[in-house]
Amino acid sequence: MISVRGMRKHYKVHKRPPGLKAAFRSLVRREYTAVKAVDGISFDIRPGERVGFLGPNGAGKTTTLKVLSGLLHPSEGEVAVDGHTPRLREAAFLKKIMLVMGQKQQLLWDLPPAETFELNRAIYDVPPAQFKQTLDELVGLLELEDLIHKPTRQLSLGERMKCELAAALIHRPRVLFLDEPTIGLDVSMQATMRAFIKSYNERYGATLILTSHYMDDVAALCPRVIVIDKGLLSYDGGLDALVQRVRPEKRVTFRLERPVEASRLEVLGRVVSHEPMSAVLQVPPEAVSATISRALASLPVTDLTVENAPLEEVMSEVFTENKARRAGDKVGT
Incomplete structure (x- = not known):
């Protein structure tokens, strides 16, 4: 379903020291530094798999998801999602995927979520009968009956996130990219979201890539994990095997x-x-x-x-090992 070969995403970032003089100098001569957000990773994901995409802040997780969803173009390498090249943003490709970001929202702030659901139905050209069936299922599973007709601004964070997820699934995507979907939610709401995501995966056979700093999300949803750090892939395999190797x-x-x-x-x-x-x-x-x-x-x-051992401790040790290895490589060179 997803194939990534030697993918790199590098940025040129403008750097300058503070001060008015430096600000004026940068108008005519700018200095840039290269940032390697993703630096040559490769992996494959089969249809219906649930995969955790893990790494510390700045590892390249969100950048990878944006490349896979076509929002960013890779600097090098080959990327394919269900036979499509994401950067081409073909209509058939966009109807198969959805990127849900816990820190972004698509709901219209002053309108009830029901309006966003109807808007997405029109955008994705979902047949009315399928739309009604899907919406009824989502409303029931996520307990949205009392929420979808209230203005979005009157909903709590947890209520908004449930509606965000429902809006993302109106067109029944075959591939879900979930970037911190439970961020800011209380323990009860996190459990509700995890149960729903797993149920959707099992019901529709959707392929799932999840990034999260809540290890309970990963443990509950992802038998396999891919770990990247500083843009490099450091582990790809079973979560249980990683725990047994490290702790x-x-x-x-x-x-x-x-x-x-x-x-x-x-x-x-x-x-x-x-x-x-x-x-x-x-x-x-x-x-x-x-x-x-x-x-x-x-x-x-x-x-x-x-x-x-707690998964938080396992991942912390993995990141510490990676940092020590990079330090050793620098000394060796």
Whole structure:
């Protein structure tokens, strides 16, 4: 569905020092520096896949999504989405995709969302019967009954984001580019949005690329992740495999019937956190069973859970490794 080969997107950025003299000098002679937003990445995404596109701020994630949706032209390389070249912005291509950006909106501020839905129906030439069916499904799944006839400016951020997503799906796109779709939403609304996005993917077989700094979004939606940093691809594969490679140890959380001393926990594993009635230990995968057996025999355990290391910690370590590798490469050159 999506094929990217050696894609680069470089910018020329004007630089000048502060001050009035420098401002006047820049009118006749400007100095530019090259910014490599994306620097030669390649990947393929199959139809119906849900892929997390991860990286720190400035990694090139949004730039890549804009290239894939045809808003930007690549400096080099080949990009294809369902057989189309995005930069040509063909009508058939535009009817297959949608880019949803959590920090941008398409809803008309002083009009109710229903007006935007009708406008998108006309823009994408959606047959009236299909429009009604799709809208009824979206209104039901996202619980929009009481929202779509209110002026957009009277809606909360979470309510607007639900309507934004509905507006983006009026024409049933086959490819969804989601850039921080849950930014600024509360925990309950984030869960609602994740459940809906997954349901849409499964119902229509839509291909999904998601960027998000909320790792709960990624863990819930994306079995596969692509990690880029400073415009370079550093990982492409299963999310579970990445976690096992970077942080293979397990986190065992114990709920306790009564408080215990830290010294009784330290003999079982590394204590990540310790509260009067609970504790979290970090143990190697091969030692989980033994640790649990010893804990049950020596501690007043009422409940326990075994989990992987938090995804936030995994990604932070990946980014730290990438930074250290780049520093090493600079020293070597």
